[in-house]
Amino acid sequence: MFTRFIAFIFAALLALQIGTGAQAQEAQITDRSATGGAQTLADILARQEGLKIDDSFRSDNLGGTGGSVPALGTRGSASDPDLWRAIRYGKADAGSQTNGSLGPVLIQDGGMAWYEFRAGPLSSYGGYLLLGTIAALALFYILRGRIGLDAQPTGRTITRFKAFERFSHWLLAGSFILLGITGLASLFGRKFIIPLMGHEANSTLLIATKFIHNNVSWAFMLALVFVFFLWVWHNIPDRTDITWFAQAGGIVGKKHPPAKKFNGGQKIIFWSVIVLGASISASGLSLLFPFDMPLFAKSFALFNDLGLPQMLGAGELPVALAPQEEMQLAQAWHAIVSFVLMAIIIAHIYIGSIGMEGAFDAMGSGEVDEAWARQHHSIWVDEVKAKETPAE
Amino acid sequence: MKAMFAGFAAIAVICVASWAALTNMGLSTQSKYSAPSVRVD
Secondary structure: OHHHHHHHHHHHHHHHHHHHHHHHHHOOOOOOHHHOOOOOHHHHHHHHOOOOOOOHHHHOOOOOOOOOOHHHOOOOOOOHHHHHHHHHOOOOOOOOOOOOOOOOOOOOOHHHHHHHHHHHHHHHHHHHHHHHHHHHHHHHHHHHOOEOOOOOOOOOEEEOOOHHHHHHHHHHHHHHHHHHHHHHHHHHHHHHHHHHHOHHHHHHHHHHHHHHHHHHHHHHHHHHHHHHHHHOHHHOOOHHHHHHHHOHHHOOOOOOOOOOOOOHHHHHHHHHHHHHHHHHHHHHHHHHOOOOOOOHHHHHHHHHHHOHHHHOOOOOOOOOOOHHHHHHHHHHHHHHHHHHHHHHHHHHHHHHOOOEOOHHHHHHOOEEEHHHHHHHOHHHHHHHHHHHOOOO | OHHHHHHHHHHHHHHHHHHHHHHHHOOOHHHHOOEOOEOOO
């Protein structure tokens, strides 16, 4: 359900885009009597501008079949243009030696839109998001500096995370960083690696990154399951989070709001990792097993049934998607959600390393100084101490 | 730090194991596009 919920946001954005195109189309209802019903210059120009036009006058104009006009032979009254039009709209009665519904799709013009989205807005806005996050953190570091310990270290330590918790964290962290780097290399290789190192080097590099990306993904998914079950109980929102957020977590200002094992900010990180990580995993599996796990047509149909895109005034989402379109949407969604999670994780890495004194010990050795624990997780320390002290 | 290095080592092991398993099962994209009379390599 998480994946479907997240996919809805994407679908809503897509619906808005489709809706905008539909509005533009309404402005120009074309009279095709001059061309005998064939497309006009206005149709061609509208298509070249990327406007969505109602092209049913072409997609339904496929000529007569052999069955309908037997005297004319196997193709009936269908001409060559009729045949190619049928192929172009995926309506030809075609067969293929390749498996499933994939092979007979000989022309799939959605590929160009996907390619342009991938090379344009996806790369640009994704890159800006990551660079902007790094710049914002650098500025924050300059203004706020490192969050230090207010009290002197006591020398006494408390076990913050046990060995399996740390193992699971690093399994997830290491795999995510590898997946992030290799994913970015795949997306930006053409733009940045080829000009620097040439086509051959880029090809070799991307073959390696593909191997890493496809196979390390299993470690990520396994670790995601581990951390979910390890920490979900501690990440259920409660009233202490309200205080924590009201005081900006002590990150801004000098106050240190009380917190349990995980504070409000950490809960945001946890649920971001779980929800976005699950969504990335679902779209990733769809890409790992091409054409076997289509996600979008079913999700779009569900949203249409719920009336959600219609509520946004965008009409119904497309539900008849070619297998290739499913893969294109899966790739776009995979990358969009990954960019968002990468930005969140960059902030998490910052606060867990240079941003806060003593924070790394929690995941390094697993032992934190009692003074650090009291400053950042005072309720949790009291809970731990209460368990250690035998009841009188 | 042992847990961290164990996590990193596990990533390497899982990576190689999944590659071996998926290749043996014929689940690569390449094999999806292939058929007995259509090779993509």
